[in-house]
Amino acid sequence: MKLCVIGLGLLGGSFALAVKAIHKNTFVLGVDANPAHGQRALERGIADEVLPLPEALKQSDLVVLATPVDVIYTLLPEVLDLIPDQATVVDLGSTKDLLCQVVAQHPKRGQFVAAHPIAGTEYSGPDAAFASLLEHKTMIICEREKSGPASLALVEELCRDLQMPLRYMGAKEHDLHLAYVSHLSHISSFALGLTVLDKEQDEKNIFDMAGSGFSSTVRLAKSSPAMWGPIFAQNKKNVSEALESYIRQLQEFKATIDKDQQQEAKELMAKANEIRRILG
Template sequence: MEKLVIIGLGLIGGSLALDLKQRMGFKVYGIDQNPDHIQKALELGIIDAEMNPSELSQASVVIIAVPVNVIPHVLKKVLDTIATNTLVFDVGSVKNEICKSIENHPKRMNFVAAHPLAGTEFSGPEAAILNLFDEKVNIICEADKTDWKILDKAISLFKKLNMRIKMMNPIEHDRHIAYVSHLSHVSSFMLGKTVLEIEKNEQAIFDMASTGFASTVRLAKSSATTWTPIFLENKENVIRSLDEYIKNLIEFKEMIVNNDSDALNKTMKETNYIKSILNGIKQPN
């Protein structure tokens, strides 16, 4: 039985473990600095056993699902240890620095820089769920730097997860993802912060929180431990996206200050175009 090793037993790592165990019959091993995560993952059946990092040469597939700021360090150690035919991929949402960190490693050809666009606002092994990746996009960067047999193995695995694969340059990936993912999280965190600061009555928030507010602020429940490194690792792109967002907020505020109903109406109608782009995208539960 082939051995799958998950390094980082949170939402993404745990969900990959559950799906790949069920769909591909792997024996799944876990590595995590938090012993509570190991214990919980064992109790929940996410992993079959813990593995010592020194034993990684036995693995057929290694998935790195740790915070993005430590992926380069972990990735180098993994590549130093694995066998010649082992597939290694990460799931980080910032790709350029990771790719640069191992560009000259002798086992660079074993690595696939991946970013599955899937997740929820929950974290830890308890958040792991089956079928998280079905019909989601998985971005692969610098596919040409991976050995074709290793890449074929990775694509076969992603297809078993029912993922749609898109190839992208890591610099372009980080720029685009700052707008469509990272800015969404900043916006949600700051909306939650604003409401908590202005509205001190928690019961009022609970009673009056419409589905619109709940869905908009949903991402504010995301793990700070996960998202702080993401914002800092993609700093330039996040700042650029925030500059644009703040500019639009100020302009929108001015329209309201000036009772400019025509400008408000025009701005919102033009923004309705987003519906035509998002039609067909499965919304989170």
């Protein structure tokens, strides 16, 4: 199989490494706007060859779009225009509604599978990629009824090979849920990082006194702005609603502290403890 990976960073690189580890005959054609990333992907064995986009597409059996979502939005119609008639395109973006809308009437819509792996780290670039990133991570497939049987079956089979459980949902439903369980947590982490940096001008104090709780909570603040900025923009309505709910909760906590309502604060925390049951 000839696999074209557009965007040779954490997700694209990890997908390529994972597929190559399982399917030894896979030849990976890499495409990346950053020449240094392309070179590093070759050095790490993520890609076997790095080519310009049109040249890579015309040879590909499966094309994976693993760039920031604003780039996916721009590239997706062009990629569908250029791929061979039997090829499949899958994206790994964290938003789905706008991406599905932009190709809804494309004559090759059936060759596209809208997917989102619930996987990642706070790091980016080819050096962040590793083969086991996707293992046992859920892959969400949106609008599966609009993907052709052959393309859908190919992506599903690869997910099973990578030990990725599959879930199916609509694009709008996906974006609503992810605003709360993914996008909001990143904004919260960015905001916490800014709050502490603004208060503690002496960085040494931050690192000397930061415990594991702070480190785990602020970890996502190290994530790439180039990736997350477009996600917030494409899912702005759902993200804004999630933020409004979150701000109300913060204000409620603040009110219990301002009014020295210790019992009320404990009740809020006890209610939040229910998350343990949901997360297992």
